[in-house]
Amino acid sequence: MLRTHTCGELRKSHLGQTATVCGWVDKYRDHAGIVFIDLRDRYGKTQIKFDLSESSDIQKTARHLRHEDVVQVTGVVHSRPEGQDNPKLETGQVELLAQTMTVLNKSATPPFEPDGQTMPNEELRLTHRYLDLRRPALQKNMIMRHNLAKVVRDYFDERQFLEVETPMLGRSTPEGARDYLVPSRVHEGSFFALPQSPQLYKQTLMIAGYDRYYQIARCFRDEDLRADRQPEFTQIDVEMAFVEREDLLSTIDGLVAAMLKKIRGIDLPLPLPRYSYREVMEKYGSDKPDLRFGLEITDITDIAKDTSFGVFKQTAEAGNHVRGLCVKGAADKFSRRILDNDFKNLVGDYGAKGLAYFKVAGGKLESSIAKFLTEDQQKAVVERMKGEDGDLLLYVADTYKVCCSALAALRTKLGKELNLYDPNTFQVAWVLDFPLLTWNPEENRWDAEHHPFCSLVQEDVQHLSSDPGKIRAQSYDLICNGYEAASGSIRIHDPAIQQQVFDLLNITPEMAQAKFGFLMDGLKYGAPPHGGIALGFDRWVMLLAGCDNIRDVIAFPKTQKASDLMTGAPSPVDQRQLRDLHIKLADPPPAS
Template sequence: MLRTATCGQLRADQIGQTVTLCGWADKYRDHGGVVFIDLRDRYGITQIAFRMEESSEIQQLSSTIRHEDVIQVTGEVVSRGEDNKNPKLATGEIELRANHLVVLNKSKTPPFEPRGESLANEELRLQYRFIDLRRPALQNKMFLRHQLTRSVRNYFDELDFIEIETPILGRSSPEGARDYLVPSRVHEGAFYALPQSPQLFKQILMVSGYDRYYQIAKCFRDEDLRADRQPEFSQIDIEMSFVEQEDILSAIDGLLARMVKDVRGEKLPTPLPRYTHAEVMERFGTDKPDLRFGMELTDISDLVEESGFGVFKNTVGSGGKVRGLCVPGGAEKYSRRVLDNDLKNLVGEYGAKGLAYFKVANGGLDSSIAKFFDEKEQAAIVERMGGNDGDLLVFVADTYPVTCAALAALRNHLAKDLELYDPKELNCLWVVEFPLVTWNEDENRWDAEHHPFCAVHPDDVEYFESDPSKIRALSYDLVCNGYEAASGSIRIHDPAIQQKIFDLLNIDAEEAEERFGFLLQALRYGAPPHGGIALGLDRWVMLMTGTDNIRDVIAFPKTQKASDLMMGAPSEVDQRQLRDLNIKIDLPE
């Protein structure tokens, strides 16, 4: 080994020992007769002292060291003395008095310093990701990711699960997001698809008798990106046989408790609370509610259906809803300009035609539209909303889906602005009983809410013919801090019922065999009852570290345009490669 210790290892106990360290020059200070260099590796920092009296040769060489040079240093561990200790460093009680120095590699002047006080812009950091990854903050996130995956593997190993890899090159199944396609050279004109998930393979594993499977799986989706999405991502994929829904939820409760304990040293109370999809939509307007704060949605439609305010009255009369939020202390916080512009524009992005608001004062409503409500109506609204003097009441009058979307977004915005929660807190819950299907107005057909393989709630089979919108699926999402952190379902193991779902989705038997024949074939050969779930690994690392940018927890992420700035991918390819694949590029003008 080129080193006998790491830069974060040495303590007062090692004083008097001779050690060799290797690392990157982090800071350089010349104090006239003594040169100090902070030497850095992923374990920490050790201060190196080069003294003139030790060796003029080493002193001269040390004066040539600059930021990010890679060096090897040998010397004696000595005390810094009481006055020179650095309590900010784990190695702050000691320094290495160098007697030997080797420059292993010189560095060009870096475009930014890994330990700089201010971050360079993200585009530059992604272009020079190999330097960015030297930052201690990023290295800590990569180590936490390692801890989390280790915790996952240990937990499932103790429960007798088996880790099995499923293929990366598979068949295109255009469900939901777009596939990434890979042309085949051998099979002319045919394409593989990169997996959006191992869904079909893990179900086949259940048919094959591997009753407890898991995998840290790489998945790909060609979709528009956000701060919490990447085109390629990792998920903790799980499938179990001979189980019911509660068995899976309980197993994941245990996994989360283990992860939080191993990674953050905290206790996560279990079992996690269970909410139905209908309940969270009514109370929070979203199937991904953030429960670190209250401020629930309230329906006042029955109180205003005969009011003098035409917007409210007409909305209720046409079958819509008037729903709102009580913002504690918001009357002073938010000016009329902010309400009429910023917050109105925010709800407008989700389809709302406007935002009505009142300030609670003297037990009544204070607003330009308060005159349309008599004293009794005002008192009833304040009571229903749980308002107190100084609170702000905001309302959206529209269809039920619009009130959900607009108020859910407003709720999250206001809570962050008012600092109603601790950003380091983890608040998790289960959402169960999702609708099996949703109506696609554009294409005049039913779409699967999750995917076409979800089992039907046994109480809702009667609605197949009468009203499919009432059918609940045995599906479930795990939500943490307002993010969907896992999703799964009990699967259909009877091929006849599977075809019934396909029929509902306008997938006839011939098309079903063409697209999913290998799964249907497997189901005909003794498929056990089974179910599973997948947790977003990248998202869980993001939640555990408290960042809101998923690129911070992936070693080599893509930009929001799915580009790798370091490698320059995607890129054009050689014409010979295209000829081998019988592909001709025909770009639009």
Template structure:
């Protein structure tokens, strides 16, 4: 090794010893007679002093040519810092290295991204010079957390007898919702592999093969529109179990989450984690991944709205729509009339045609420009329904159920953030269960799988596949953390006939099903056990545990929201020879 110790390793116990460090110049300070350099590696920072009598004039002179991010190797003696000069913010702050030799391993151009700066530059610059950005302490902390979480996940599942199996990256295109990334085959002309959206089918095959507990840290690929918490390629913790029901799978993950939260966040998480049905989540929070760090639940007021003379409320309530509201406790202190106008514009982005509101006065009465359209008795009942107290702000959306969900969910999240209704670092873990099996695609007039086509219906809903698919509920469960879906899973269909029926409901005819999924349908006829599993998004879990807002900050080499790599400039063109070998002709 070129070094004897790391830059985070030296302490007073090593006083008087000669050691060698390697690292990057984090900062340097010339105090006249000598030079002070903070030397950095991923383990920490050590102060190196170039000063007589320890350093020769040649070494001191060489040290004066050092600049930020130069890579150096330095040998010297460990010594205590002068009295009163200790730096308690550093693990090595009680000592310094008094240099006797200096070797310049490599120079560095003026860095466009400064790893030693407390302020991060713009994201595009960070991604273009990712090798510099990854030197920043914040990024290194996140990458180390990511590595530790993955190791702990693997260790946990190993302790519970799961077998780690790698599944193929090059597979068959079997669309499961998002678009596949396709890979042309050179050997099989005009044919394509697909990169896996998940190891779904392979892990089901493993259950049929008798490997009753499977685990994998899997790379997955989806060609879909991106958001701050989405990437075209991502990593998931993929698990599958045989002879289990939903409670068994959720119970395994409960134990994993409790262990990770205790070790990495220092918090005790009670298990089993709370659970609510999909219908309950939509009614109370307007979303299937509700943020439970705060209250402000959505309250239905449709029956009361039908009695009002306020035309908007009355017409929506009597024509099959919904009138729903949230109570922003003490919200009148936060939002002036102009502020409420801003909230009205905000919900408009989610399809709402307006935002009705009432301020709760000191005497408990409801005050608004629309109050004259309500009887005093009706206003009182509305206040009671929403648990109104002086200073509260009551906010209403009248529209279809879908629009009220979208608008009030977004509004609830915005107000909670602006009013600071939860503590920084606060974590909430829960499950949402019993999702619908299907959702209706009105444009194509057909059913789509809410999760994926291999999800089993609840036993009591099995007959609804024939009579009322829209009301059929699935053996499905999502892990929700702070309003994010951190993972999702289902119990799978293990009966060939039921799987064929689900394919038919999804508009997949027998010939197409055989072409795309024939191997699965065949395998289900060879002693397939009841089985189910889950996939946890590792990128998203790291983002939440590290308290980040952007998933790109917890991936070493992420893509932009346009699915490009600014550092390598991928995707890029390929030469004509490669295209000829693949029998591909580009279309302008």
């Protein structure tokens, strides 16, 4: 080995010992005859001292060291002079008095310093990701990612789960997002698809008798990106046979408790809270609400329909809703410009045509539209909203769906801007009983809310032919701090029920056989009751690391435009490769 110790290892217990360390020059200081450098590796930093009063090659070389040079230094461990300890470093009580040094590699001037005071822009960081990954903050995230994977594997291994790898090259199946397609050289005109999830394979494993499966699986979805989404991502994939919903929930309760305990030292009370889909939509307007603060939505449609304020009255008479938030003590915290522009534009992004607002004063409402409400109506609104003097009331009048999505976004913004929660806390809960189907008005048909294989709540089977919109699925989402952290369901294991659901989705037996033939065939040969779930591994690392961008917890992420700035992917390929794949481009690629 080129080193005897890492840069984060030396302590007072090593005093007088000769040690060899290797790393990158993090900081350089020349103090008139003595040169100090901080040498950095992923374990920490060690201060190296070069005494220039001694005439030797090492002292001359030391003066030419620069940021990110890679060096090997051998020396004797000394205590730092009295009063010069650095409490910010674990090695801060000692320094290495250099005896020999080898420059292993000189660095060109880096476009940014990995441990500099100023954070470079993301484009520059991703272009030079090899430098960005040297940053201690990012290295800490990568170490946490490794540790979390170990927690997951240990947890499932102790419970007799088997980790089984499923194929990367499969067939294209409808799963909600666009597939990434891989052309086949051998089978002209045919394509593999990269897996959006191992869904069909893990159900097949249950049919095959592997009753407890998990996998830390790579998945791919060609969809619009955002801060918490990547085109290629990792999920903790789980499936169990001979179980009911509660068995799945309690198993994942234990996993989440183990993750929070071992990574953040947090004791999570179990079982995790359970909410129905209907309940969270009513209270928070979202199926993944941040439960670290209240600020619940309240409906005043019945009061609004009798007012003379046209927007409220017409909305209620049309069968739509007037719903709002009571923001405690916020009457004077936002200017009219913010209310009329910023907040209005925010709810407008979710389809709302406007935002009405009132201040509560003296038990009544103050606003330019308050005159359209009688004194009794104002008192009724204040009472319904549980308003007090100094509160701010915010309303959206629209369809139920628009009210929910607009107010949920506004609620999230207010929670952050008003510091309504401690960012270091975790609120984890289950959302249950999602609708099995959602109506697609553009295509005049039903779509699966999650996927076509979700089992039905037994008492709702009666609605299969009469009122499919009433059917609840035995599905469940795990939510954490405003994010969907996991999603799953009990599966349909009866082929007859499965085809009934396919019928509602306009998937004929022939189409089902073409798309899911191997699963449909497998269900005929003794499929056990089974269910599963997938946890977003990258998202959990992001949450546990306290980040708000998933790219900071993935070693080599893609940009929001699904490109890799470091390698230049995706990129054109030469004509020979296209000929081998029997592909001809309609238009030549643009010049790079």
